[in-house]
Amino acid sequence: CAWSIERPPGDTAGCTFCHTSSEERCSTCHQRHQFDPAVARRSEQCKTCHWGKDHRDWEAYDIGLHGVVYQVNKWDPKQFDWDKKLADADYVGPTCQYCHMRGGHHNVQRFGTEYTSMGMSMADRGAPIWKEKRDRWASVCDDCHSPRFAKENLQALDEAVKDAGLKYRETFKVAED
Numbered sequence: 246c247a248w249s250i251e252r253p254p255g256d257t258a259g260c261t262f263c264h265t266s267s268e269e270r271c272s273t274c275h276q277r278h279q280f281d282p283a284v285a286r287r288s289e290q291c292k293t294c295h296w297g298k299d300h301r302d303w304e305a306y307d308i309g310l311h312g313v314v315y316q317v318n319k320w321d322p323k324q325f326d327w328d329k330k331l332a333d334a335d336y337v338g339p340t341c342q343y344c345h346m347r348g349g350h351h352n353v354q355r356f357g358t359e360y361t362s363m364g365m366s367m368a369d370r371g372a373p374i375w376k377e378k379r380d381r382w383a384s385v386c387d388d389c390h391s392p393r394f395a396k397e398n399l400q401a402l403d404e405a406v407k408d409a410g411l412k413y414r415e416t417f418k419v420a421e422d
Contacts, residue, residue, distance in 0.1 A: 283328055324337040330349055
């Protein structure tokens with residue numbers, strides 16, 4: 246898997262418990278006892294797996310502007326009509342599903358920003374191999390923001406990943422020494 250290629254086996258031992266047993270099962274997102282698309286469209290469904298020290302996605306979303314808009318308005322059917330198909334959604338703010346499953350597409354990684362190794366890869370993010378993925382990612386932001394906004398934020402994320410990668414390698418060097 247792309248998320249484990251460059252990581253030491255000890256780093257991914259906990260990942261395989263969920264990633265090999267729950268990926269690509271309907272009940273991962275659609276509750277087994279309440280198989281309702283309206284329930285699966287809510288961001289809390291992603292929180293089941295994507296929170297905590299190894300997956301800070303929920304916390305980052307929840308305290309960010311998008312998550313705050315979601316939390317404040319999620320009970321208002323005029324702002325979030327959960328009965329509408331995801332492809333027809335016109336929410337006041339994005340849910341996890343709106344961005345990562347744009348148009349109701351079930352391949353969540355299609356609109357992800359992680360390339361390999363949880364974003365710590367030394368891969369050249371400007372390489373042509375990533376262009377289509379980056380353009381697709383930015384196009385989701387373009388639904389509500391200007392194209393410049395999305396591209397500038399993607400560039401800022403790239404810089405943050407470079408900085409994080411340096412710190413990551415420095416940490417392992419210290420531990421190794």
